Amino acid sequence: MANPTAAIIVIGDEILSGRTKDRNIGWLAEQLGSQGIMLREARVIPDIREVIIETVQLLSAAHDLVFTSGGIGPTHDDHPEAEARLIAHYEGTDIEFNAARQKMADIPEGAALIDNPLSAAPGYILGNVHVFAGVPSILQAMFEGLRDQLPGGVAMTRLTVQCAIGEGTIATIMEAVQTAHEGVSIGSYPWFKPGQFGTAAVVSGLDPHITMAAAEALAAGVRDLGAAAEIMPLGEGGGV
Amino acid sequence: MANPTAAIIVIGDEILSGRTKDRNIGWLAEQLGSQGIMLREARVIPDIREVIIETVQLLSAAHDLVFTSGGIGPTHDDHPEAEARLIAHYEGTDIEFNAARQKMADIPEGAALIDNPLSAAPGYILGNVHVFAGVPSILQAMFEGLRDQLPGGVAMTRLTVQCAIGEGTIATIMEAVQTAHEGVSIGSYPWFKPGQFGTAAVVSGLDPHITMAAAEALAAGVRDLGAAAEIMPLGEGGGV
Numbered sequence: 001m002a003n004p005t006a007a008i009i010v011i012g013d014e015i016l017s018g019r020t021k022d023r024n025i026g027w028l029a030e031q032l033g034s035q036g037i038m039l040r041e042a043r044v045i046p047d048i049r050e051v052i053i054e055t056v057q058l059l060s061a062a063h064d065l066v067f068t069s070g071g072i073g074p075t076h077d078d079h080p081e082a083e084a085r086l087i088a089h090y091e092g093t094d095i096e097f098n099a100a101r102q103k104m105a106d107i108p109e110g111a112a113l114i115d116n117p118l119s120a121a122p123g124y125i126l127g128n129v130h131v132f133a134g135v136p137s138i139l140q141a142m143f144e145g146l147r148d149q150l151p152g153g154v155a156m157t158r159l160t161v162q163c164a165i166g167e168g169t170i171a172t173i174m175e176a177v178q179t180a181h182e183g184v185s186i187g188s189y190p191w192f193k194p195g196q197f198g199t200a201a202v203v204s205g206l207d208p209h210i211t212m213a214a215a216e217a218l219a220a221g222v223r224d225l226g227a228a229a230e231i232m233p234l235g236e237g238g239g240v
Numbered sequence: 241m242a243n244p245t246a247a248i249i250v251i252g253d254e255i256l257s258g259r260t261k262d263r264n265i266g267w268l269a270e271q272l273g274s275q276g277i278m279l280r281e282a283r284v285i286p287d288i289r290e291v292i293i294e295t296v297q298l299l300s301a302a303h304d305l306v307f308t309s310g311g312i313g314p315t316h317d318d319h320p321e322a323e324a325r326l327i328a329h330y331e332g333t334d335i336e337f338n339a340a341r342q343k344m345a346d347i348p349e350g351a352a353l354i355d356n357p358l359s360a361a362p363g364y365i366l367g368n369v370h371v372f373a374g375v376p377s378i379l380q381a382m383f384e385g386l387r388d389q390l391p392g393g394v395a396m397t398r399l400t401v402q403c404a405i406g407e408g409t410i411a412t413i414m415e416a417v418q419t420a421h422e423g424v425s426i427g428s429y430p431w432f433k434p435g436q437f438g439t440a441a442v443v444s445g446l447d448p449h450i451t452m453a454a455a456e457a458l459a460a461g462v463r464d465l466g467a468a469a470e471i472m473p474l475g476e477g478g479g480v
Contacts, residue, residue, distance in 0.1 A: 013427055014427055015265075015266075015269065015282075016282070017269065017398070018272070018274075025255075025262065026261035033257050042255075042284040095406060171340030202259065
């Protein structure tokens with residue numbers, strides 16, 4: 001069975017204006033990858049109702065899962081359970097549960113709520129669209145609570161072949177190795193430090209054996225050129 | 241005259257896999273904003289030829305300017321000047337200018353080159369599309385060299401009204417102030433610290449006088465509720 005695919009939609013003028021730096025795409029990308037969910041695209045769009053609707057509809061049809069971040073605070077656009085949770089939350093404070101705060105319970109009918117352990121206003125799931133808060137700590141807490149319910153996939157095997165040689169010198173080897181190993185893709189990331197340079201080649205594939213064989217073939221090819229090459233799990237290795 | 245609009249396209253499997261965290265969208269968003277160029281959307285897309293072509297064509301038609309990041313290293317898809325620059329660059333080293341490195345000169349006919357002061361492989365401009373490297377330091381150097389050639393616009397005036405009151409309490413005031421001041425938009429960003437909370441309301445508009453009047457109206461409304469409010473340039477102010 002093919003791994004599920006996903007798209008991320010970040011809703012927020014504050015990201016497009018440069019005022020706030022997005023941290024949700026990178027964090028979610030990592031989590032999805034480790035679950036075997038293939039993130040196919042991410043979009044940052046403005047707080048314009050029509051653009052939000054159009055983008056959600058388009059990506060929801062194109063991918064198995066959609067995750068949105070932003071757009072569920074009190075200043076935006078009644079779900080009885082959401083309202084009940086908010087009332088209970090504000091009862092414990094001296095903050096009035098006024099009309100603007102009631103808007104946080106504006107959740108489409110038929111939606112399932114996503115727990116917000118940090119500040120009560122819940123996210124929700126409608127069809128394959130998962131609506132999260134924009135604040136990274138809240139988004140992360142929401143995702144953690146939801147993780148086990150997400151359709152899983154085979155996690156990609158990813159290996160780094162750390163090569164003490166320039167990217168341009170091994171481009172043809174990488175291409176040949178990729179062609180010879182079905183389902184494997186190789187990305188290459190040149191790096192430079194004072195007096196040193198090299199290439200981290202990331203070999204990825206769903207089949208761990210074929211992926212390892214590809215990494216070994218690449219390392220052998222690099223060593224044939226007289227340069228050092230070392231295979232390691234993704235994320236390790238200096239210089240990168 | 242309306243300010244020019246722009247879109248950013250980040251090309252890279254390594255961003256979608258979570259391996260690398262994108263830093264180009266945030267940096268470019270800030271630069272474009274300070275030039276008066278309105279960033280309307282940003283997309284992160286995979287290294288798939290058809291997706292790249294389709295996305296570039298779509299956004300190039302929809303916006304005045306498009307900026308892409310990634311996809312111009314030696315492992316990707318002859319521009320005589322680009323080739324000459326690369327030959328000159330490699331002549332000073334003991335690195336061979338081989339077929340893979342020659343690919344870095346694969347630049348469409350009719351394109352104008354963008355200087356790369358860091359590693360010679362140039363970016364290029366074709367129509368309204370500006371093709372930058374993906375490495376942040378190189379992208380930034382390329383953008384700096386190009387900045388004066390970009391069509392300018394009226395830089396947005398952005399003011400922060402720092403309010404010692406919750407977002408939900410002033411949502412209706414913000415809405416009323418926004419409606420009463422043409423061309424002004426107000427974004428609100430609640431913040432929390434131990435024992436304290438408040439809202440930073442960011443008031444933005446192209447007309448500095450109307451924008452300031454809106455900020456003053458908002459601050460007055462907050463003070464009417466008995467809470468402190470202070471107007472300051474965007475980016476200043478504690479707690480945000």
